[in-house]
Amino acid sequence: MRCVVLGAGAIGGVLGARLAQAGHDVHVVDRRAHVDAIRAHGLRVRSPDGEDVVRLAATTDFAEPDWAGVDAVVLCVKSQDTAAALAELARHADPQTPILCAQNGVANEDAALRLFANVYGVLVACPSAYLEPGLVRAYSSPVTGVLDVGRYPHGRDTFAVQVSRVLSGAGYASEARADITAYKYGKLVTNLGNAVEALCGPSARGGNLDRLAMDEARTVLFSAGIHAEFAPVSALVQVRPVFGERRPGGSSWQSLYRRTGGIETDYLNGEIVRLGRLHGVPTPVNAALQYAANRLVASGGEPGSVSELDLLRAVVDGRGAAR
Template identity: 85%
Template sequence: MRFVVLGAGAIGSVLGARLARAGHDVHLVGRRAHVDAIHAHGLRVRTPDGEDVVRLDAVTTIADLAARPIWSEVDAVVLCVKSQDTAGALRELARHAEPELPVLCAQNGVANEDTALRMFANVYGVLVACPTAYLEPGVVHAYSAPVTGVLDIGRYPHGRDAFAAQVSRVLSGAGYGSEVYADITAYKYGKLVTNLGNAVEALCGPNARGGNLDRLAMDEARTVLFSAGIHAEFAPVSPLVQVRPVGGERRPGGSSWQSLYRRTGGIETDYLNGEIVRLGRLHGVPTPVNAALQRAADRLAVSGGEPGSVSELELLRAVVDARAPGPGPRAAD
């Protein structure tokens, strides 16, 4: 198959390399420094078992790509940009590709598929469970072996079809675990709940993951989803994903932590914790925990602060203060 991977970060670059090694035609679209390094030295994929250098096509914009593949021969675009960049990426893609081109949203959050559906008729959600890292141009790390991760797929908003089954087989052949779900949206809401801790990890460091802030954010989210009538399905932790050190080093942090580390100036929190805040406002459910995490993560991203530089205790105190009820009405004189 011929794929365009739009967003060559950690997930997109590793996926592109795995598909290319499996014999598929892959074109990456990524940031300038990353693309230049791929041109000069190939894409270096480091795993627990060693390093592989993969030569594949990479460009910085879809406009640059337009002169290379014949769009009628592209089987699918895999969207791997962060959610805050989805709308712009899709608008640019729509200038070159026909609306029938399948778009696979291999992203966290639940807003991307709906955005894609405004411009493309065949949209697929991809549930991502792939421990990877991209910290320097031209180099990506994949921390699970022998299976790179899990990429489950389903047609958006619901349903199974032959194309989803075909892509699932291709992903399995490229070293991923992959199932086809009829209700991929429910599974992506479940993943959204678990991704709320991304902000905690980015702000307070990996040791804070799974702690009090993480649990409070998830409890708040479950209340919001119940009030909104949204069913969240939690995919079981796959035994296929076996996280191991790469070069003797553990994965430093997840995708939000990596955004702060690379000082990209943005972070995906508005579409993770911010999605819970949005739903809470729509359905009259207070969300002080997720709102505090959203604001703190955005401030740290804009200021270029170090990941893990915020005190977990101070942030927890701020959350507790925000959850406390305000003063009652004054008695009449």
């Protein structure tokens, strides 16, 4: 398969490397520092099994890949960067090109469908990290992660089955699912704790705020008539240290650590807030997390620098709920 990976960070970098190692033709598009490092030294992929150096075609220029021969585009940018990436992609790729949205959140597929006819959702459960140019870390072994795929908004077609087989051959657990959207809503619920981890540190993950945000989301989804399925990823993903180090934090934590100037909270907790407003369901927990995360990004604060107790007080006081 010939594919272009847009965004070669934690998810896209590891995926591009694994596909290339499995014999597929991969071209990655990313920012200058990362691309320069990949071109100079290859993409270094560290895992519990050691380090691989994978040579990949890498560019910052959307015009550089040979789009005429591309079988699929894998969209791995953060949700807040999707609109800009799709707008640039539409200038070069044929509108029939299959787009695989290997991203958190549920808004990316709909955005892609405005510009491309063949859109596929990908449920992503791949513990990985991108903290410095030219190096990505994959923390699960022997399976690199879970990447289930299905046509958007629903359907299990021939291409989804083909992609699932390709991903399975590249070291992932993958199923072609007829209702990928339901599974992505399930993943959205579990991703609400990303903001808690980014704000209060990894030790707060799974705590009171996390549970309250998820309970609130389930109420909202029920009121909206949205069905969420939860894929059994824990039996497949085996998280282990990489070079003696545990994974420092998830995708939102990494955005704060790298000072990217953005965070995906508006498309995770903010999606629950949006649905709550549409259906008349209060969402004080997710609204407070969304507000606090955006404030921390604006101030350039460090991940884990916010008190969990202060956030709980903000929920009780209703701060952020009107945002």
